[in-house]
Amino acid sequence: MAHDHHESGEAAWKHDGIRVIKGDRLDDNTPQTPGMYRQAAIDAARVGAQKIWAGTVAIEPDAKTGVHHHGALESVIYVVRGRARLRWGERLEFVAEAEPGDFIFVPPFCPHQEINAEPGEVLHCVLMRSDNEAVVVNIDDVDPVERPEEVYWVDPIHKAPD
Template sequence: MGDHHHHDHDRSHHHGEPRWKHDGVRVIKGDQLDPNTAQTPGMFRQAAINAARVGAQKIWAGTVAIQPNAKTGVHHHGELESVIYVVRGHARMRWGDRLEYVAEAGPGDFIFVPPFVPHQEINASTDEPLECVLVRSDNEAVVVNITDVEPVEKPEEVYWVDPIHKHP
């Protein structure tokens, strides 16, 4: 099928109306992510989808890499909901008023972080980087660092149980 300028005929155009060719689906190449985003000590975030790059109004997406054995500071993301998908490595998440809860995740696992939950991301491996895809429910990557939270009790273990990971 030859090029018959279908993009000119696929929808009617009125003055001021966006054109699908420029305002439709966007592909952001993995080597073109933007490191100019909110950072947390111990992590390296890069934006793929945000307002500045693609005009996203309600979502933010990017990657995060945590060095072996690294732990982030305690933080939360305000009103945002976050989803973390583990691509490579072994993640440990701590959360709660005193970081008293803990769960672990590996490649293929999703992690959900609700709004305002104080948490700490940890690379549970001593020799392998932790690589994740991060998606948030707003186009700004809000990070509120919390400096006065330390775990004062022995953490309570919450086992990561799903159809793949059985309770020990």
């Protein structure tokens, strides 16, 4: 059985084993977006993770992104509190909602828009990605089946539609 070892011959997990990241010790030194507050729990900088990123996001009432995808990354969103609405497809023709306890899977290259569907409640989610890189590809030329609501999340990551 092959194991990773330090040069000293000791198993890597003896020095870099299981880590517990306390909920009040998350790192908000992440790309932030108006209407959205992201915090990293697991990433390369904090624990040496090479293949995943995990953290939390709090999304203000009625906030939403522009249309985008995350390249080759897979994403999983777990809804803790509130109600999430996702639109996806070449024309945002598909819609699904998720409530507390629900998981959302966003496949690679899937054009989508994330929306807090509750007008008076902050949406709290746990987010996991299949890589440490924050890949966001904005899609400006979508002709949606239904006009998206006003877009609040506009920053270098989520650009305003024209």
